[in-house]
Amino acid sequence: MHIEPKILDRINAWLTPSFDEETQATIKDSIANNPKDIQESFYKDLEFGTGGMRGIMGVGTNRINKYTLGKSTQGLSDYLHKQFPNETPKAVIAYDCRHNSKTLAKVVADVFSANGIEVFLFEDLRATPELSFAVKHLNCHCGIVLTASHNPPEYNGYKVYWQDGGQLVPPHDGAVISLINDLDYANIKFEANNDLIKYIGKDVDDVFIDASVKNGSVGATQNAKDDLTIVFTSLHGTSITAVPETLKRAGYKNVHIVAEQEKPDGGFPTVKSPNPEEPAALKMALELADKVNADIVIGTDPDCDRLGVAVRNNDGELQLLNGNQTMLMMTDFLLKQWKAEGKIKGKEFIASTIVSTPMLTKLAESYGVESKIVLTGFKWIAKLIKDFPELDFVGGGEESFGYMVGDFVRDKDAVTSTLLACEIAAITKANGSSFFNELIKLYTEHGFYKEKLVSLTKKGIEGAEEIKQMMTDARQNPLKVVNGSAVVKIEDYESATSKDMASGKITTLDIPKSNVIIYYTEDGSQVALRPSGTEPKIKFYVSVNSALDTIENFKTTETALDTKAETILKDMNLI
Structure with missing residues (x-):
């Protein structure tokens, strides 16, 4: 197979003394024996997406390795010195259970310290929300977590956090990326100054867990907690370091942990994908829940920022909830608590994203709080807290199984959210209802919104190239009708425009640009198209809705909405 000259130039740059002998030997072997793989490894640079930099581990500019991470850390170090010229910048680093995470975290610490930056490095794996918390708790200028979230085992990644504990956003992200792109690999300082590296652990854990208990508790009595049976799985990830202890300190005693998935393991041996969005990932937890007659099942992803929840439905069967449903219930209970405590005064807000359920805005209106909608990714929700200091943030989430309770953590937080879900289950059960039944009540009050995602x-x-072409086609030949209903509005976030299809009028969207298109139809349905920022996927989000007059009509209405969503996807040749 012929390797393109442009790619060959990039490969040859790695066959110089700036790169170690092992890296060079691996490259030479791949050129000889696997030219397709080496092209994939070098045809571009890894980019920062919605969740930072994420990719397959290996040699090359398009892979996660000591050089790509070293270059990013060197660029970030240079930026920190520019931003804080009269200070000694401080950084905190955490990592998850993935292969090479511990080694790569030390590489990042070495580069920071070689650049005169004081480093707090977690002694062992920790949950991503604890890293976000630690940035503010330790008064750091930035934070790094080594994780590839729920991606397959061959992936790893690098998420960057700023002083507020939120992920890097404009203008900092663009400035850092520019510095990284201008760097030569030969400029990376790998020689550690170990005097500047301090290991941290239990001291931060205790403060973080106590804060999670405080923020995630919404008033369940001890009797209610004692009457709740919980099954929890960490899916071989980092949550085992925080979730069981958080539940224990909050007073929950009947917690059954899936033993086969308890030990952190970057190979994720018992699941095809360690993603709680995938029903198969919670199979073992659901089996255990049936054995112990659990009320609620919770599973978290490897870095413990997402959670999947299953609860008993009105037939007594365990049913998996989607991210929108969990988000609605959590937001409603937080707002209930704020209202009961007299804290709603007209300057509060909740937040969600453009591809999440529109029902959240209806919920906000009913409580008299503002609903702010941002681009996909919790960095944008965290940015709202910084941009609107005069407003109080209650909570926020997105459809992809992430939720953030209050502003003490500035990223999605499966530790505190797991506790909140258990609180809701305990309170509703004690009141003679259930988590599921209260969700249906929300549908009767605000309209039944149902979402479906195809990736x-x-x-x-x-x-x-194929994904790029699909988005180009959607822009050049937009849908006029979806499942027999006329498209009345198209929002294109790449051009930041909204077009009224009847009048042809175009208005500007006041939101950062992103590669997303949303169709709105006459019957109230929505279809969004969005390439993933962290995986080789294009995602299609469908939202349909209907009135729900009584709880008794839930199943019939749900079936009709599910059928409608599937028909839309078939109409678009997606299933």
Whole structure:
């Protein structure tokens, strides 16, 4: 197979003394024996997406390795010195259970310290929300977590946090990326100054867990807690370091942990994907829940920022909730608590994203609080807290199984959210209802909104081109009708425009640009198209809705909405 000259130039740059002998030997072997793989490894640079930099581990500019992470850390170090010229910048680093995470975290610490930056490095794996918390708690200028979230085992990644504990956002992200791109690999300082590296652990854990208990508790009595049976799985990830202890300190005693998935393991041996969005990931937890007659099942992803929840439905069967449903219940209970405590005074807000359920805005209106909608990714929700200091943030989430309770953590937080879900289950059960029944009540009050997501995976160079072409086609030949209902409005976030299809009038969207298109139809349905920022996927989000007059009509109405969502997807040739 012929390697393109442009790619060959990039490869040859790695066959110089700036790179160690092992890296060079691996490259030479791949050129000889696997030229397709080496092209994939070098045809581009890894980019920062919605969740930072994430990719397959290996050699090359398009892979996660000591050099790509070293270059990013060197650029970030240079930026920290520019931003804080009269201070000694401080950074805190955490990592998850993935292969090489511990080693790569030390590389990042070495580069920071070689650049005169004081480093707090967690002694062992920790949950991502604890890293976000630690940035503010330790008064750091930035934070790094080594994680690839719920991606397959061959992936790793690098998320960057700023002083507020939120992920890097404009203008800092663009400035850092610019510095990284201008760097030569030869400029990376790898020689550690170990005097500047301090290991941290239990001292931070205790403060974080206590804060999670405080923020995630919404008033369940001890009797209610004692009457709740919980099944929890960490899916081989970092949550085992925080969730069981948080539940224990909050007073929950009947917690059954899936033993086969308790030990952190970057190979994720018992699941095809360690993603709580995938029903199969919670199979073992659901089986245990049936054995112990659990009321609620919770599973978290490897870095413990997402959670999947299953509760008993009105037939007594365990039913998996989607991210929108969990988010609605959590937000409603937080707002109930704020209202009961007299804290709603007209300057509060909740937050969600453009591809999450529109029902959240209806919920906010009913409590008299503002609903702010941002681009996909919790960095944008965290940015709202910084941008609107005069407003009080209650909570916020997105459809992809993430939620943030209050502002003490500035990223999605499966530790505190797990506790909140258990509180809701305990309170509703004690009141003679259930988590599920209260969700249906919300539908009767605000309208029954049902969402469906389809992801198409398109790997490699060809896949990236295919995804790009699909978005180009959607812009050049937009849908006029979806499932028999006329498209009345199209929002294109890349051009930041909203077009009224009847009048042709175009208005500007006051939101950062992003590669997303949303169709709105006459019957109130929505369809969004969005390439993933962290995986080789293009995602299609469908939202349909209907009135629900009584709880008794829930199943019939749900079936009709599910059928409608599937018909839309078939109409678009997606299933």
